[in-house]
Amino acid sequence: MNELQQAGQRLERATFAGGCFWCMVKPFDELPGIISVVSGYTGGHTGNPTYAEVGTETTGHIEAVQITFDPERFPYRRLLDIYWQLIDPTDRGGQFMDRGHSYRTAIFVHSEEQRAAAEASKAALQSEKRFKGPVVTEILQAAPFYPAEAEHQDYYKTHPLDYKLYLKSSGRDDFLERHWQRGEDRERLRDRLTALQYEVIRNKGTEPAYDNAYWDEYREGIYIDVLNGDPLFSSLDKFDSGTGWPSFAAPLEPGLIRREADLSGGAARTVLRSRLSGAYLGQLLYDGPEPGKLHYRVNSAALRFVPREELAAHGLERYLELFASGDKDRK
Numbered sequence: 001m002n003e004l005q006q007a008g009q010r011l012e013r014a015t016f017a018g019g020c021f022w023c024m025v026k027p028f029d030e031l032p033g034i035i036s037v038v039s040g041y042t043g044g045h046t047g048n049p050t051y052a053e054v055g056t057e058t059t060g061h062i063e064a065v066q067i068t069f070d071p072e073r074f075p076y077r078r079l080l081d082i083y084w085q086l087i088d089p090t091d092r093g094g095q096f097m098d099r100g101h102s103y104r105t106a107i108f109v110h111s112e113e114q115r116a117a118a119e120a121s122k123a124a125l126q127s128e129k130r131f132k133g134p135v136v137t138e139i140l141q142a143a144p145f146y147p148a149e150a151e152h153q154d155y156y157k158t159h160p161l162d163y164k165l166y167l168k169s170s171g172r173d174d175f176l177e178r179h180w181q182r183g184e185d186r187e188r189l190r191d192r193l194t195a196l197q198y199e200v201i202r203n204k205g206t207e208p209a210y211d212n213a214y215w216d217e218y219r220e221g222i223y224i225d226v227l228n229g230d231p232l233f234s235s236l237d238k239f240d241s242g243t244g245w246p247s248f249a250a251p252l253e254p255g256l257i258r259r260e261a262d263l264s265g266g267a268a269r270t271v272l273r274s275r276l277s278g279a280y281l282g283q284l285l286y287d288g289p290e291p292g293k294l295h296y297r298v299n300s301a302a303l304r305f306v307p308r309e310e311l312a313a314h315g316l317e318r319y320l321e322l323f324a325s326g327d328k329d330r331k
Helices: 051-055 076-084 112-128 160-170 172-180 183-192 195-203 317-330
Strands: 004-006 009-018 034-042 062-069 105-109 138-141 145-147 221-225 231-234 257-262 269-274 280-285 295-298 303-307
Touching: 009 034, 009 076, 062 076, 062 105, 062 145, 076 112, 105 112, 112 138, 160 172, 183 195, 195 280, 231 295, 231 317
Parallel strands: 105 138
Antiparallel strands: 004 009, 009 062, 009 105, 034 062, 034 145, 221 231, 221 303, 257 269, 269 280, 280 295
């Protein structure tokens, strides 16, 4: 059984091997519905192996991460989508500069439903012909998982400088950019969007103030990422900033928003991106309402508004309860 229970939630586990486990935690961590991401070892023939023992390539174990998640909030298929964009699935001998059996890729499935989803996802990736070689990542039955030593947990948080240097020198980011941001990917994106949407989302453009879709939209509902449908902001956090752009005091799901330092234009600023699609959203300012004074100033072109009455039809019914207190106030 893959199902777990926590405070009435039905949780599941997912286990992915993608080379050095230091690089496999951050992309999943703190997303909505992700309860924990643990680095460890699996697939071998010894019990409770250590980092040093696994490194000898004699235990049969592979470095992996085990994710505990709420499938209602973050389905397994989306974990698979993230996983494929973290690895070189054509490499049998390791990942990037880390070589050997313990660094190979594999998906360890915990149920037949996960196996079916993983097989379908792998076949879809192969059909894209994104890579020159075949996709060789194995799909295996989940085996005992042994958490790694404390120093290897949340490495990107506890050793941020070492993590960044390692990630850069490994070649992982360069490989992923070459294969997931190809010219044909950009052209498909251009075909999906209006000229203004593309300019904003891809080139960090800014739409005209007071002449955009949502600056004066105050119906109840959720604002989603125009590219992938991720729920980003709620009408409950929207306020009139007097700027002519949609403004929010907080994101709906903080784990779906990425902040980046930006020095273009000769001034330092904090820009906002949708974490999983990479779409440019706008800027974070510090002149918002009390108590936080945060001001998420967002381009309408990067959003799509889903009215409250349409949330269920878009698979967003879990957010209906946010508006329940308003119903009580009106009675």
